[in-house]
Amino acid sequence: MLARDEDILKTAEAWRKSGRRVALATVVETWGSAPRPVGSNLVIDDQGNFLGSVSGGCVEGAVVTEAIDVIESGKPKTLEFGVADEIAWKVGLSCGGTIRVYVENID
């Protein structure tokens, strides 16, 4: 089933209440063409399960990895992805835009 924005946040709450450790990633800024608008959410648990999206699938893998870090440390992080990025050879946006993603723990 395709997840709507509100389903993603409801899932975040349900996962947390069931005792899972959960992080929320949100697109906070975009430059150029970006696949998902500012405000888009991805919810991640400490097992690497996730729902929603912050890009068209290009950088979700990297965000999930960073989110597990945020769950461990409890400290929020801001991630930036773009083609000109030094990690572009690993993950990047093929559409040529740049996005900034804020990842926070749900506590």
Add this chain to the structure above:
Amino acid sequence: MRLDILHTLNAERAARRAVIVVTEQPGGAQRLVKAVDVASDPLCEQLQAQLRSGRSGMIESPLGRYFLTVHAPSPRLVITGAVHISQALAPVAGLAGYDVTIVDPRTAFASPERFPDVRVIAEWPQVALPPLAIDRYTAFVALTHDPKIDDDALTHALAHDCFYVGALGSRKTHARRVERLAAAGVSPTAIARIHAPIGLAIGAVSPAEIAIAILAEITLRLRLPADNGR
């Protein structure tokens, strides 16, 4: 995000009330502002502007740098007419994120067998519509072709500021509808807001194609409200 903020956020959304989450950058200190409390917030001007546009975004203010996440209620689609087009429109609109409700007093049409996964109310619009609390996050579509059903529903939708109001029927049918609504006291400005003939002009023929044309027009109104005015 604190769990209590997330909980309130989900509860407000379920009650169809807009909220904004304010996150200080880069620190991460966070608070939730309900639409009714915006006026008394220190960032009231910025929050109001963001709420009006319905868009999330980063703002700079003398108080600091903040990320504002705007959570507007999910769009809804209310249809009069449990007809063939509705059987296609309801699932496509559901995919696009709309909560769909169909109203038709004719029980032969408004049967669960014809609409297995949709909320169908087998009542006259006068009875069915008021409890739905139609608002500006609602699109309304009249598909019965029957003035006894569609006219009252259209009047109700226009009075409740739906972001999209559309009615099935040819130009001739619509011209007669305009006369009836005007005679019933609906203002010319309100009548001019009705999209008829309904749907984007993509040459739609089958019920499913007409459903796509209607949803395309609703999307246009939702996403580009100021453009392509009719």
